[in-house]
Each structure stands twice: as structure tokens, then as C-alpha cells.
Amino acid sequence: MKNFFRKLSLSQKLLLSSLAFVLPIAVLLVFVVSGFQHNINFAQKEIYGSILIRRLAELSELTARHQRLLAAPNREPGRLAATEKALDAALEALAAEVERSGALVQVDAASLKLAELEFLSPAALVEDWRNLKSQGAAMEPMESALAHTAMLDTLQGLIKRIGEGSNMVLDPSLDSSYLIDVAVAALPAAQGRLCEVLQLLQTGGSSVDRSRLLPFAVILRDIDRGTIKDSLAAALRENKNFFGVSPSLQENLPPLAAQYESALRISTNALFSLAQNSAADPAAFMPLGKTTSAAGARLWQATLAELEVLLQKRIAAFRRQLLAALSLCLLALVISGACVLFISRGITKPLSHVIAAAGDIAAGNLCRARSGLCAAGDGLCAGDAGGQPSSRNEIDQLFQAIAAMIEKLESLLSQVQKSGLQVNVSSTEIAASVRDLQATVAEQAAATSQVNATSRGMSHTASDLDETMGMVTSIARDAADLASGGMENIAQITSSMQCLVEAAGQIGATLAAIRSSTQTITQVISTITAIANRTNLLSLNAAIEAEKAGQYGAGFSVVAREIRRLADQTAMAALDIDAMISTMESSVQQGVADVETYIDRARTGSQKITQISRDVTTILGYTRDLGPQCAQVSRGMQTLAQSSSQIMLAMEQLSQTAVHSRDSIIEFMKVADQLNDAVQGMQAEVARFCLETRE
Amino acid sequence: MLLVVFHAGEERFGLDAGQIIEIVPLVRLGPVQHAPAWVAGLFNYRGSVAPVIDVIMMLKGEPARNLLSTRILLVNYPGRRGESHVLGLLAERVLETIACSPDDFQTSGIATPDAPYLGGVLVDGGRMLRRITLAELLPPEVQELLFNSRGRAG
Numbered sequence: 001m002k003n004f005f006r007k008l009s010l011s012q013k014l015l016l017s018s019l020a021f022v023l024p025i026a027v028l029l030v031f032v033v034s035g036f037q038h039n040i041n042f043a044q045k046e047i048y049g050s051i052l053i054r055r056l057a058e059l060s061e062l063t064a065r066h067q068r069l070l071a072a073p074n075r076e077p078g079r080l081a082a083t084e085k086a087l088d089a090a091l092e093a094l095a096a097e098v099e100r101s102g103a104l105v106q107v108d109a110a111s112l113k114l115a116e117l118e119f120l121s122p123a124a125l126v127e128d129w130r131n132l133k134s135q136g137a138a139m140e141p142m143e144s145a146l147a148h149t150a151m152l153d154t155l156q157g158l159i160k161r162i163g164e165g166s167n168m169v170l171d172p173s174l175d176s177s178y179l180i181d182v183a184v185a186a187l188p189a190a191q192g193r194l195c196e197v198l199q200l201l202q203t204g205g206s207s208v209d210r211s212r213l214l215p216f217a218v219i220l221r222d223i224d225r226g227t228i229k230d231s232l233a234a235a236l237r238e239n240k241n242f243f244g245v246s247p248s249l250q251e252n253l254p255p256l257a258a259q260y261e262s263a264l265r266i267s268t269n270a271l272f273s274l275a276q277n278s279a280a281d282p283a284a285f286m287p288l289g290k291t292t293s294a295a296g297a298r299l300w301q302a303t304l305a306e307l308e309v310l311l312q313k314r315i316a317a318f319r320r321q322l323l324a325a326l327s328l329c330l331l332a333l334v335i336s337g338a339c340v341l342f343i344s345r346g347i348t349k350p351l352s353h354v355i356a357a358a359g360d361i362a363a364g365n366l367c368r369a370r371s372g373l374c375a376a377g378d379g380l381c382a383g384d385a386g387g388q389p390s391s392r393n394e395i396d397q398l399f400q401a402i403a404a405m406i407e408k409l410e411s412l413l414s415q416v417q418k419s420g421l422q423v424n425v426s427s428t429e430i431a432a433s434v435r436d437l438q439a440t441v442a443e444q445a446a447a448t449s450q451v452n453a454t455s456r457g458m459s460h461t462a463s464d465l466d467e468t469m470g471m472v473t474s475i476a477r478d479a480a481d482l483a484s485g486g487m488e489n490i491a492q493i494t495s496s497m498q499c500l501v502e503a504a505g506q507i508g509a510t511l512a513a514i515r516s517s518t519q520t521i522t523q524v525i526s527t528i529t530a531i532a533n534r535t536n537l538l539s540l541n542a543a544i545e546a547e548k549a550g551q552y553g554a555g556f557s558v559v560a561r562e563i564r565r566l567a568d569q570t571a572m573a574a575l576d577i578d579a580m581i582s583t584m585e586s587s588v589q590q591g592v593a594d595v596e597t598y599i600d601r602a603r604t605g606s607q608k609i610t611q612i613s614r615d616v617t618t619i620l621g622y623t624r625d626l627g628p629q630c631a632q633v634s635r636g637m638q639t640l641a642q643s644s645s646q647i648m649l650a651m652e653q654l655s656q657t658a659v660h661s662r663d664s665i666i667e668f669m670k671v672a673d674q675l676n677d678a679v680q681g682m683q684a685e686v687a688r689f690c691l692e693t694r695e
Numbered sequence: 696m697l698l699v700v701f702h703a704g705e706e707r708f709g710l711d712a713g714q715i716i717e718i719v720p721l722v723r724l725g726p727v728q729h730a731p732a733w734v735a736g737l738f739n740y741r742g743s744v745a746p747v748i749d750v751i752m753m754l755k756g757e758p759a760r761n762l763l764s765t766r767i768l769l770v771n772y773p774g775r776r777g778e779s780h781v782l783g784l785l786a787e788r789v790l791e792t793i794a795c796s797p798d799d800f801q802t803s804g805i806a807t808p809d810a811p812y813l814g815g816v817l818v819d820g821g822r823m824l825r826r827i828t829l830a831e832l833l834p835p836e837v838q839e840l841l842f843n844s845r846g847r848a849g
Contacts, residue, residue: 435725469843478789529763530763533763533764534720535722536764536790537718537719537720537766540699540718540789540790540791540792541717541718543697544697544712544715544717544718545791546697547696547697548712548713549712557697558795564791564792568790
């Protein structure tokens with residue numbers, strides 16, 4: 001199914017889809033037409049019924065007249081013959097009508113028989129009439145009246161049957177419905193009652209039973225008159241609401257109805273007075289009754305005629321509506337068909353252009369594709385495709401897209417051409433580079449053999465170094481022994497230094513004692529000096545006193561001089577001691593300072609020796625560590641020797657690899673040549689496209 | 696005659712021992728306000744107050760240094776009206792006496808009207824010594840000041 005649908009062309013698909021729409025529309029149309037037709041047939045049936053009823057009304061009028069002529073005391077043979085003739089003609093016409101439309105309104109023999117109403121058939125009516133006509137003249141007045149009444153009843157029943165059979169009782173519009181009400185029910189009943197009254201009065205004469213008249217009068221006045229009047233008024237009122245106003249109905253019916261009503265009013269009044277007043281003359285009523293009957297007959301006929309007009313009008317309206325519906329449907333169909341055609345043409349035609357352009361592109365003729373596209377879509381050339389605002393039309397968009405595609409393709413192809421050239425150049429360069437690479441690989445091979453020789457030398461060197469490291473290890477062991485010997489010496493030095501410091505401290509203490517002694521000496525000397533001074537003063541005063549004593553004091557003066565000389569000598573000695581003491585004191589001070597400096601230095605030396613001791617310990621540790629480290633170095637050297645042999649192996653592999661890479665390079669050169677060929681092939685392929693030279 | 700020798704700077708001066716009551720060591724002196732600079736202070740001599748003159752200040756214009764040999768020479772100062780007053784003279788290096796005769800002195804040959812107390816010059820062992828005439832040591836107005844005020848006070 002899907003494949004089948006895909007194979008169809010675009011216009012065929014459109015046709016199929018429009019068919020799918022047309023089918024339900026056609027079904028709907030059939031329903032609409034049949035509905036209208038039903039309504040038209042309905043109205044037509046009513047018309048047939050109305051025509052038949054008109055004939056029946058005429059018949060009942062004629063029958064009543066015949067009965068009255070027969071019953072008249074002074075017979076008028078001329079009029080009777082004419083009436084009989086008219087009755088024959090009317091019956092013939094009725095038979096013809098029944099022949100024509102009896103089946104439709106269900107009054108033909110078959111349908112009446114089906115409804116068990118054979119006595120109502122027109123054939124039975126004709127039979128009755130023949131009997132009445134052959135025996136009428138010889139009949140008793142009462143017998144004749146009964147026969148006529150039977151015929152009138154048959155006519156009434158027929159009218160009722162027709163009213164039902166022709167759907168008149170189901171009439172859908174109010175105006176016609178009311179008219180039917182008048183024409184089929186009310187007016188025939190009223191006419192029948194009037195006829196009966198006339199018959200009574202005619203047969204009874206002046207000795208008529210007046211009490212029998214009263215119900216007729218009451219019914220005629222209170223029911224028939226009101227019903228007929230109201231129904232006609234309603235029909236006239238409702239006329240404008242259904243299928244337009246009928247002018248003939250509005251003009252013809254009201255005067256006839258007024259005439260009938262006034263005649264009926266007068267006759268009923270007369271009938272009342274006749275019924276209630278025994279003195280009233282029945283003969284006086286006869287002309288009134290006849291006039292009223294005639295007016296009723298006229299109104300009946302007119303009502304039926306107007307009903308037919310209304311029904312015709314309805315049929316015409318329905319026909320118009322049907323025509324309008326049909327024409328609208330046809331118009332819609334035609335328009336949709338045109339649209340389908342237009343759209344399919346609008347799609348298929350540009351598509352064929354696009355297909356041609358695509359074929360051109362496939363063939364490589366881009367110039368022709370572009371020019372074909374330009375010719376097909378006006379103003380949609382690739383040159384101005386970008387400048388235009390994009391259209392909402394998909395076809396235009398397709399054209400623009402194709403144009404853009406062609407442009408892009410052109411640029412792509414030119415790009416490919418350029419790239420091909422570049423690739424060509426590049427492949428040549430690659431070939432040159434590969435040649436360089438070949439040379440480089442050869443150099444690499446040479447370098448590899450050099451590295452090989454070097455690593456061999458390195459291996460030798462490493463084993464030499466290993467031996468040297470063994471020697472270093474033994475030397476380091478000796479050094480460690482020496483250092484531990486040095487450590488003991490240093491410990492001795494440290495203890496000696498400690499003793500030195502203590503001795504210096506003792507010297508310092510001794511010097512301090514000397515210093516205090518000198519201070520004591522100084523005090524003694526100052527005391528001596530003071531004593532010498534006092535002695536000097538004393539000698540001076542003694543000399544003065546001796547002088548004052550004159551020549552008695554001469555000896556004393558000598559003593560005084562000696563004392564002064566001793567004092568001077570004492571002072572001189574004290575001065576000498578003082579100078580010596582001060583010299584000594586300064587020496588002691590110097591000595592104290594020296595000792596302090598010495599103690600400081602000794603302390604510093606001791607600290608330094610301690611430091612040296614620590615350093616030597618550290619050195620000793622290092623020297624002890626040196627042995628294992630040398631062993632590590634030795635191991636490292638062995639590893640190095642192994643590594644260099646591995647390097648030699650690797651170098652041999654590298655050399656093999658270089659041989660391989662030389663082979664690969666030769667392969668690569670071949671590939672580059674192939675690339676060159678491929679690029680030339682591609683350029684030839686691109687050259688197949690007819691490109692516009694745009695530069 | 697005997698001369699008590701004292702020094703003012705490098706110069707040597709001599710004072711007649713006959714006029715000296717006693718030589719005492721330098722002691723703390725009582726202060727004298729609003730007196731000339733060469734008045735060193737007041738000295739308590741055996742219960743009576745004696746003024747002390749700084750001879751070094753008078754001769755050299757510098758106050759006497761506080762040496763062991765700086766001593767106070769207590770003299771009987773001859774007043775102009777024949778009375779004598781106890782006076783202290785503060786001098787440096789009062790250490791020795793020289794015995795000499797009055798003829799040994801020579802005049803200096805230079806008149807010194809501003810310093811009338813400078814007497815003759817004695818050469819002793821190669822070194823010169825100048826004799827101080829005690830009675831001329833203090834100017835009359837100073838004598839008036841020192842002794843009269845004392846007299847009035849006494």
C-alpha cells in the first residue's frame with residue numbers, strides 16, 4: 001500500500017485525496033436532495049388531496065341541491081336534469097382524478113380495501129348515485145332524503161379519508177394547516193349540518209319537530225362559526241411566517257369569509273327563533289339557509305384553491321432551495337478541482353526545472369544548471385538569492401536553496417581544485433622531505449654505531465672506576481681509624497684545657513688578693529704621709545717658737561731642723577713607695593686583665609675543641625659511612641657497566657630499526673607518489689565540472 | 696732671722712717668723728658674704744674669730760689649691776694705731792724655713808706702688824725668694840673694713 005502510494009505522481013495523489021473528500025460530500029448531497037424531494041412530494045400529495053376534496057365538495061353541493069330539487073313540492077325538471085348531468089360530470093371527473101392520484105392519497109380501491117373502507121370507494125359512490133338517479137323520482141321523500149344523506153355521509157367519510165391519506169392532517173406550516181382544518185373538518189361539518197337542517201325543514205314542512213332544530217342551531221352558532229372564523233384568521237395571520245405572503249389568499253379569502261359569517265349569523269338567528277317560536281314560518285328560513293349554504297360552498301372552494309396556491313408556493317420554495325444547494329455544491333467541486341489542478345501544476349512545473357537542474361549538476365554542467373534555474377525562477381538566480389527577503393513559498397525556497405547549493409558547490413569545487421594544487425605541491429614537498437629523512441636515517445645509523453663504541457668505552461671506564469672505588473674504600477677505613485685516634489687526643493686536650501682554665505682562675509684569685517694588699521699598703525702610706533706632714537708642720541712651728549726664744553732656742557732650732565729633715569725623708573720614702581705601689585697596682589691590674597683575657601680565650605678554646613671533637617665525630621661517622629657508600633658506588637658502577645652493555649644492545653636494535661625505517665621511508669615515497677597520482681586524478685575529475693571563471 | 700717660705704705658683708715668698716703665731720693645717724672656714732674674693736673666710740682660733748686672707752689669690756689672682764702643704768699662717772697683724780690683730784694667711788707649700796740675716800736682702804730695683812707689701816729679694820741656693828712686708832699687705836681701707844668692723848662688733 002505504502003509502496004503503491006509512493007509510486008504515484010503528485011497530481012495523482014492530489015486527485016486521490018480530493019476524491020476522498022468528494023465521496024462523503026456526494027453522500028451528504030444525496031441526503032439533502034432526498035430530503036427536499038420528500039418535502040416536495042409531501043406538498044404534491046397535499047395538492048392532489050386538495051383537488052380531490054374540491055371535487056368532493058362540488059359533489060356534496062350538487063347532491064344536496066339534487067335532494068332539495070327532488071324534495072321540492074313543485075319540481076323543476078329542467079334544473080333537476082341539469083343537476084343530474086352536473087353530478088354525472090362531477091363523478092366522472094372524480095373517477096378520473098382518483099385514477100390519476102388515488103393511489104397517492106390512498107383512496108384507490110386497493111388501499112381502501114386494505115383499510116376495510118370499501119364503502120368509501122368512488123366506485124361505491126357511483127353505484128349509490130346510479131341507484132338514486134334511477135329510483136329517485138319514484139322514491140318517498142323520506143326515503144330519498146335518507147339515500148341522499150347516506151351519499152353525503154360517504155362523501156364526508158371520503159373527505160376525511162383523503163385528509164388523512166394525503167398527509168393533510170400532518171401539514172408542517174401553520175397557515176396551510178389552519179386552512180386544511182377549515183377545508184377538511186370544520187367547513188364540511190358545518191355544510192353537512194346546514195344541509196341536514198334544510199332537509200328537515202323541507203321534508204317536515206310546517207309540522208316539523210322544532211325541538212330537533214335547537215341543537216343544530218346551537219352547534220352552528222357556538223362551535224362551527226367560531227372554529228371557522230378563528231382558523232381562517234389564524235391562517236391569514238400566520239401566512240407571512242411561512243414561504244412568503246400569498247397576496248391572493250389575503251385578498252380573496254377575507255370577503256368570502258365575512259359573507260359566510262354574516263349569512264351564517266343571520267340563518268342561525270332565524271333558526272333559533274324558528275326553534276323557540278312555534279309561530280315562526282319554516283318556509284321563511286329556506287332562502288336564508290340556501291344563501292348560507294351557497295356562501296359556505298364558495299368559501300370552501302376558495303379555501304381549497306388558496307390552499308393549493310400555498311402548497312404550490314411551498315413546492316416552488318423547496319425547488320429553489322434544492323437548486324441553490326446543488327449549484328453551490330457543483331461550484332465548490334469545480335473550484336476545488338481548479339485549485340487541485342493549479343497547485344499540482346504550481347508544484348510539478350518548478351519541480352521539473354529543479355529536476356533538470358539537478359540532472360545538470362549530476363552531469364557536472366554547473367553553468368547550464370545555473371542558467372536553467374535562472375530562466376525558470378525569475379529573479380531567483382544565485383546572484384541575488386542572498387539579497388532577497390526569503391519568500392514564504394516553499395518552491396521559491398527550494399529554488400533559492402538549489403541556487404545556494406550550486407554556488408556552494410562551485411566554491412567547493414574551486415576550493416577542491418585549489419586544494420588539489422596545494423596537495424600536489426605538498427606531496428612534492430613530502431617527497432623531498434622523505435629524501436631528507438632518508439639521509440637523516442643514514443646519519444642516525446652512523447651516530448648509533450658511534451654511540452655503540454662510546455658505550456663500550458664507558459663500560460671499560462666503569463669497571464676501572466669500580467676498582468678505584470675499592471681502593472677508596474680501604475683508604476676511608478684507614479682514615480676512620482686515624483680519626484678515632486685523633487678523637488682520644490682531643491679528649492686529652494679538652495681535659496688539659498679544663499685544668500688550664502682552673503689554674504688561670506686561681507691566678508686571678510691570687511692577683512685579687514695582691515690587689516687588696518696593695519690597697520692596704522696605700523692606706524698605710526697615706527697615713528705615713530699624713531704623719532710626715534704633721535711632723536713637718538710641727539717642725540715649722542717648733543722652728544718659729546725657737547726663733548721667738550732667740551738665742552735660747554738655737555739648739556731647739558737645730559732639733560726642729562732635724563725633725564723637718566726626717567719628716568721630709570719620710571715623705572720622700574712614702575712618695576717612692578707610693579709610686580712603686582701604683583706601678584705594682586697597674587701591673588696587677590694588667591695581670592688581672594690578661595688573666596681574664598686568657599681565661600676567656602681558654603674557655604673559647606675549650607668550646608672550639610669541643611666543637612672540633614663533635615666535628616671529628618661527625619667526620620668519623622661520615623668516614624664510616626663512606627665505606628658503604630663506596631660499596632654503593634661500586635654497585636652503581638657495575639650496574640652502569642651492565643646498562644652500557646644494554647645500551648649497546650639497544651643501539652643494535654636502533655640500528656635495525658633504522659634499517660626498517662629506511663624501508664618504511666621507501667614505502668612512504670611510493671605512497672607519496674600514489675598520493676600525487678590520486679591528486680592528479682581528483683583534479684581531472686574536478687576539471688570535468690564546467691566552472692564559471694569568477695576571477 | 697728666720698723666714699717661713701711659701702709658694703705662689705713658681706714664685707717663692709718669705710714671711711718673718713717673728714710675726715707668726717702658729718702654723719695650722721687647712722680646715723673648713725666659715726663663710727663671709729659680700730667680701731672681696733681674696734677673703735677666704737673666718738677661722739676659729741682658740742675661741743676667737745680671725746679673718747683669713749687668701750694670699751695666693753692676692754698675689755696670683757687664683758684661689759689657693761687644697762694641698763696637704765696648703766696651710767694657714769696665723770700672724771699678729773700690726774694695726775696703724777700700734778694695736779695688733781690675729782689674721783690668717785692661706786698659702787701653698789708652707790714646708791720649710793730659711794735662716795738668714797736682714798743684710799742678705801737686696802732691693803728689687805723696681806718700684807711697685809700697687810703692691811707695697813713686696814719687700815727685698817733673697818737669693819738662696821740659686822733660687823730667688825721675695826720677702827713679704829706684713830704691715831703693708833692689707834690696704835688701709837681693707838684694714839679699716841676688717842678690724843674696725845670687728846672692733847665695733849667686739
